[in-house]
Amino acid sequence: MLQGYGRNSSVLHSPVVLAAASVSASVSASVSASVSASVSASVSALVAAGVAAGVAAGVGLGLGWG
Structure with a gap:
């Protein structure tokens, strides 16, 4: 049992x-x-x-383009 564990352990840490x-x-x-x-x-x-579209729409509406 211990030997098998040792083998597996060495494989895992290779x-x-x-x-x-x-x-x-x-x-x-x-x-x-x-x-x-x-x-x-x-x-x-x-x-x-x-944001750019919102600002453009806001400016457009503000200027009466909307």
């Missing part, structure tokens, strides 16, 4: 497994940051467009 876990975490963080930045940029663009 350089290959640790490297794979590190790469996986790195890729995951990078994808997450990329998606987050993309969503943030999209939301910002939509908000800016909405």
Whole structure:
């Protein structure tokens, strides 16, 4: 039992497994940051467009164009 555990333990802590876990975490963080930045940029663009349209409509109504 203890020998089996020792074997499994050494496999889990082998350089290959640790490297794979590190790469996986790195890729995951990078994808997450990329998606987050993309969503943030999209939301910002939509908000800016909405504000610009609202201001234009407000100015138009104020000047009697509406």
